[in-house]
Amino acid sequence: MSSAPPDTESGAGAGEQTGYYVYGILPGDVELTEEIRGIGDREVRLVCDGDLAALVSEVELIGPLGTAEDLEAHKEILDSVAAGAPVLPLRFGAVVTSEDAVVSELLEPHRDEFAAALEELEGRTEYMVKGQYDESAVLEEILSEDSEASRLREQIRGQDADATREERMKLGEIISNAIAAKREEDTEQLVSRLADHSVASVVREPTHELEAVHVAFLVDEEEEDDFVEVAEDLEADWEGRVELRLLGPMAPYDFVGTSQEDQA
């Protein structure tokens, strides 16, 4: 392997500390039509082996990985590739010692598994539906549905925060629980409304206390338009209540994984 010369000028000495950063696995019949710069602004290449290819770039083994640029490079590269071919995205941070190892230890031993997974992903991408409750809207909703909450609201109104700490805690707890219940209901509704237009779905853990829904969907190409349309309908239905965002198409991060990881 001697194509792209490393842009290090470290001379010699300490041994060239480079490894191979692996982004994902693709079918062997793909090619990159334009130059892509990856992590550390290194060129992204395909290491091909028969019907499989790994998307890699050299990486200097100096500092830790994980700057914002690193993270974005990883995702953007995979997402752009996913728009044209099936890809098995690797979790961020996979570095292998040599190009040979990419072939002999990653591609070769798992050829059948990877090929089968890629076949299943052919023509499919991931979409993410993420929604956050409008704070005042959801609070109003809860206060009108829960008499205890509205009673506590009256109690703390205009009172000193420390003096009513207990009431505030209680009110906050009621709200927190009510949001969790709404989240569950709304997630169910989202998944069932999109079920006809998706192959599979994975409900993600909430990342924000006002998060309403956070679900990954695997969508067939031919269903994409309908999928987006239904998602937009739901967005309209929830307007003012939930700020809904549709992310994608992206690489199917939620639909690959080790066998012990559960799947919807």
Next chain:
Amino acid sequence: MSIAATQPGAGRSTRPEPSGLVDVIDTILDKGLVIDAYVRVSLVGIEVLTIDARIVIASVDTYLRFAEAVNRLDISQEKEGLPELVGDLTQGGARHKTKGALEGVGQKVRGLVDDITDGEEEREGSRRGRRGED
């Protein structure tokens, strides 16, 4: 690897919004194929700065914050159109999509993330085609 199955198809159209950094963190640190399940010998143990993008869903702080939000609700109703408050309450939807979510991520990310949240950094150039197909 477990993927449910149906027929692949053709024809692609819509492209909704791009992911913010928070979505990125959430996705690629937590999802995707885990290589060390497959490769043992030659995996380089390079350190990855990990960020816990999760928040504790129910905490004392959360409770008090919700109570405070209810209070603010009262104020904004009583004194209609108080601009700052209204802006504050509706912030969830606005341009700064990452803002609300970033709060949950907390301090640790800030250092890494700071100036890129607005970064519409051009990383095109990744158009690609399949060889012997189409």
